[in-house]
Amino acid sequence: MPDRRPRRPPYSIDVVLLTAVRGQLAVLLSRASDGREKWALPWDVPRKNETMDAAATRICKSTIEGDPGWKEQIGAFGDAKRHPSESNISVGFAGLIPTGTPSPVGGEHAWFPLSDVPALSPRQRLILDAAVEMVRSRMDQSPVAFRLLPQMFTLTELQQMYELLLSKRLHKASFRRALQGAWLVEPTDEWRSEGRGRPAQLYRYAPRKRRPAQRGIRLDLLSS
Amino acid sequence: MPDRRPRRPPYSIDVVLLTAVRGQLAVLLSRASDGREKWALPWDVPRKNETMDAAATRICKSTIEGDPGWKEQIGAFGDAKRHPSESNISVGFAGLIPTGTPSPVGGEHAWFPLSDVPALSPRQRLILDAAVEMVRSRMDQSPVAFRLLPQMFTLTELQQMYELLLSKRLHKASFRRALQGAWLVEPTDEWRSEGRGRPAQLYRYAPRKRRPAQRGIRLDLLSS
DNA sequence: TGACATTAGTCACGATTGGCTACTAATTCG
């Protein structure tokens, strides 16, 4: 974790790493070395001449093996004052980690289901909420669900991921028909037998060119 | 415009105000007091204890009459180094100004159509592009089109605003049917006669409660 | 004053989409 510099740093980079654990979204927290809170989002101050993206990547790497398959800036947060660093503002990043990625070793980092996150500093709490909100709302424009799955997955797993993100049950046949029409996945020649029942074919995310959807606008999903 | 402080400021707030002018999106630029570029996005350094939102609002007010009907943070930008301030990072905001709002007086501020924006500092150019991209991509989740129109508008004007944002022609009957189903507007008892042709009824944006769309997912608008 | 141009607004047909039930397929368990 970062060394506390004598001068107040200009800003911090805070990273929200998300994955799916047992049918819930979970966030990676690091044990805080000091301060009232015992756990915190991984964060650091950018180094000299380091871009924000690079700093976010570095922070990811320090907590978990391998890069997140997807990473995006959430925004700058400065209105809730308290933060582990004493910086005025923090720039939040969200990253997605595929299920099945080896868990962080040692007790320094751990996954917490979103329903059971310990108290964070007010600003980090805002960042976490914004990250989850962003991931959920960007689902149909970014391949978010695919980035929460390993490279190969069954269609049932994919559907369950969508159901998790949407908090809504989907119908199997409809889901697969839509998937077919969208040319997003391609079958591999591998199958997985998961205990009882017929084995499932494994697919990989392989979006193909397609004519850019003719359909009109959906005016029905304006939130308020 | 901001006073140049002796110490390098921690960050700047840069505002992208957009409106529609003659069938094009246009951005408000301020004449730069110094530096190579002649025009720049309105920006300033936040004051002591001023939230980012408040600073953005203050900057808006300094350039144009009345608040933007909609304002949202775009993110933090720090990777393109050059910026009018010497700050490490800039936090971008996008705001929408209804058509028909009185133009800024004097030569200090002016609207530039997006197709004809003068050279900006690299970082401000990124902020502008991100703002436009954000407005265009958030259209179906935020009432963006309505915030670019005055409080009362005809359905043809609304459709043209959608066409402008989508860069795509829409069919009148389909558009109105979708609008009907979404319970987004309500008719007023005023009409407007625009030269020749039948007068059009004026509507106002008045979203109503509705059951949260049962439909499944659109897997067909993943961008790539 | 009446024909015409112009813009607003609606209707209804046909094609497509999407939800759903019911089916078949392939495996494990006993």
Added chain:
DNA sequence: CGAATTAGTAGCCAATCGTGACTAATGTCA
């Protein structure tokens, strides 16, 4: 072998959506 279980598909029917053609109300101009 048969029951249970999970994967995957077929096809019906209702809802949605693109579209062209229609009616309505105004201004223009001979």
